[in-house]
Amino acid sequence: MTFRRIASAFAPKTTVHAHCDLPCGVYDPEQARIEAESCYRIVEKYAANEDPAYRTRAIGIKEHRADLVKHHIDVLWHDYFKPEHLETVPNLHDLFWQATKQASKVKASNDLADAKRLLELIDEVDAAWKATGGPAKTRVAGRPG
């Protein structure tokens, strides 16, 4: 008891932080979906245009958008979902693994079926987000209707 009292007399009075970025806590699979829809549309436009310059540009933009899809999916996976969510969504890890793999596939592919499959997987992620209370927990006022 005495030791503790002496120690507390010498304890620092000021705290400094070596802090890192705190996640803002706002998550929504819609971010990934919009980028994935962009990929879908670009693949459509690519197929409808023979101009090589246009096609090169389309591929570049699609690759960028597919990377954004991967980023948004990864953020959800790493930051939003927690181990306890596995009870509600037992296939969570497999779903995210498939979704990010599919985003990689879309980055390299000009097949509309691949882009469509990515949208379907993001919809499954969206369902998992909703099933774990995502809209109420992570959006400021729920997802706009």
Added chain:
Amino acid sequence: MLPDIEPGDWLLVDPTTRSWPRPGSVVVFREPDSGMLAIKRVRARSGERVPFNGGYIALRPDEAWLQADASVAMAQGAGFGPPIDSDRFGPVPVELLIGRVWFRYGPLHRIGRIRRAPG
């Protein structure tokens, strides 16, 4: 700032420091954006060039480049985003320097000098 500085360490800070100490030193300063008291390591001082965003920044007199010891990967592994250091808020003017951290006096098993990291 792991492993050199751990949460809960009791540190002595030399407040008489008037200029940025040598690179590798640990300092306490006020963050430019938030004014919060923070602890980082000096990576570069005035006159030096530091890599930033694919190019370089030349530090003006009395400016320093402060960085966390943790890499982005380490910070993310611990459940955080990237460390908040000069990569985020840029060079830090000497007016924001509080002092150089030179000694840890607690916990007992970690007592000792805070050494400069080799350049």
